[in-house]
Amino acid sequence: MRASDKAYAALREDIIEWRLLPGTVLAEVEQSERLGVSRTPVREALSRLTAEGLTTSAGGRGVVVTDISLEDIDELFELRETLEGKAAALAAERGERPVFEQLHAELLRAPEMLNDSDPARHDYYALVGRLDEAIDEAISNSYLAQAMRSLRVHLVRVRRLAADDAERLHAAASEHAAIAEAIAAGNPRLAEAATTLHLHRSLSHVKATHTPH
Amino acid sequence: MRASDKAYAALREDIIEWRLLPGTVLAEVEQSERLGVSRTPVREALSRLTAEGLTTSAGGRGVVVTDISLEDIDELFELRETLEGKAAALAAERGERPVFEQLHAELLRAPEMLNDSDPARHDYYALVGRLDEAIDEAISNSYLAQAMRSLRVHLVRVRRLAADDAERLHAAASEHAAIAEAIAAGNPRLAEAATTLHLHRSLSHVKATHTPH
DNA sequence: ATCGAGCTTTATGTATACACTGAGGACATC
DNA sequence: GATGTCCTCAGTGTATACATAAAGCTCGAT
Structure with a gap:
């Protein structure tokens, strides 16, 4: 693994997990010492993060973690609704039905995953991630897929702000199941509507439970 | 001006203007000699271009110009329709009407700009650019604006493939005027419809006149 | 003649030294 | 005492030397 990848992954993780709080100045020398690599890979990692929008270059004076x-x-969420609504509609038109029928079935069984044995909800989020990937592939549009991928980074960050309690995750799973079902049924308008509904509820939950830093 | 900015601007221009054709391998040493800077700023420029999608890193063996x-x-255009349609609708809801009334009036006079005195259509494209900027500002959504900006780079590249004859530009100006008018009227659905119409015609024109390289 | 192994070459990946710029503080002067 | 100027310093921007790995070529063996 390249040193720049290592630096990038470490910094990205630290920012997403809110270990590096917004406003934190990421000085090159400081980070290169902390991560055990030289300044060059750190520079590349920082420019990648800045391109993603996780950091902002503060006018030549280092980069700071974005708020x-x-x-x-x-x-x-406004952008997300636009992109994912369109994506769900396209997936309903172009996707392979069996894939989404399978995902639908799995999502209906998602509550079984939400026992207390996995506090990080690893399996659950992996399943939701598979739905995202299936949609990405089904839409056959790399530009749209790319736009959604670059959004998801920020959304993971937002998710960490909210309390993802079991109750909300149960509801979210059934909303996801509805999206998968609509795509499997080949119904674009329904898929878009189900997505809109899910995102609105998601946003309400985030805003209701979010804890300011 | 920083050397990396210079390298970035030069390479970007060369790619957009099709002076560097798709598939061209951009070797760091070669470009650093051509541009008169060292490898470091060239590397940064190349990684920025790759983040934008103008180049692709070819598995450790240099970066190549994207096709x-x-x-x-x-x-x-599918993504563009999604984003700009939404943007036009939002602008109609949130924008300052006088701004778009003014742009509407100017766009109606655009045919005057399309005389033969300016073969590059500089004034014309500047006016259209001002409409884009006005929409960007009116939507009050930096993420959506950012997504559209990153798309426009590719669209400029596509535009260079098509023959932007006076006839098409006349029509496009009137389509743009319709969008501005709908936004000024505060009618989101109309603004979105006008945008859809414009983009479909744009796409048809590009596909009809495009010359393979 | 063709295939494969190993070397050579050439490019990127990394480290580091040097240059330059901007900010902050201390000192001197008014 | 306040203000302006100069100096210092910390940090980024750039250049370059070195490490490393992959692609292509050559030579040999089958």
Whole structure:
């Protein structure tokens, strides 16, 4: 693994997990010492993070971790609704039905995953991730897929702000199941509607439970 | 101006203007000699270009200029329709009417700009650019604006493939005027419809006149 | 003649030294 | 005492030397 990948992964993880809080200045020398690599790979990692929007270059004086305000969350979900709504509709038109029928069935069984044996909900999020990937593939549009991928980074960050309690995850799973079902049924308008519904509920939950840092 | 900015601007321009054709391998040493800077700023420029999608890192063996196929154009416009349609609707809801009334009036006079005195259509494209900027500002959504900006780079590249004859530009100006008018009227659905119409005609024109490289 | 192994070459990946710029503080002067 | 100027310093921006790995070629063996 390249040193720049290592630096990038470490910094990205630290920012997403809110170990590096917004406003933190990431000095090159400091980070290169902390991560045990030289300045060059750190520079590359920082420029990649800046391109993603996780950091902002503070006018030649180092880069700082980007903040996420309440308005940002609204904007983020507005774009997300646009992109994922369209994606769900396209997936319903172009996707392979068996794939989404399978995902639908699995999502209906998702509550079984939400016992207390896995506090990080690893299996659950992996399943939801598979739905995202299936949609990405079904839409046959690399530009749209790319736009959604770059959004998801920020959304994971937002998710960490909210309390993902079992009750919400149960509801979310059934909303996801509805999306998969609509795609499997080849119904674009229904798929889009199910997505809109899910995202609105998601946003409400985030805003209701989010804890300011 | 930083050397990395210079390298970035030069390479970007060369790619957009099709002076560097798709498939061209951009070797760091070669480009650093050509541009008169060292490898470090060239590396940064190349990673920025790759993040934008103008180049692709070819598995450790240099970066190559990205190709744009006919399918890519379809995908590009599919995403563009999604984003700009939403943006036009939001602008109609949130924008300052006088701004778009003014742009509407100017766009109606656009045919005057399309005389033969400016073969590059500089004034014309500047006016259209001002409409884009006005929409970007009106939507009050930095994430959506950012997504559209990253798309426009590719669209400029596509535009260079098509013959932007005076006839098409006349029609496009009137389509743009319709969008501005709908936004000024505060009618989101109309603004979105006008945008859809414009983009479909744009795409048809590109596909009809495009010359393979 | 063809295939494969190993070497050579050439490119990127990394480290580090040097240059430059901007900010902050201390000192001197008014 | 306040303000302005200069100096210092910390940090990024750039250049370059070195490490490393992959692609292609050559030579040999089958």
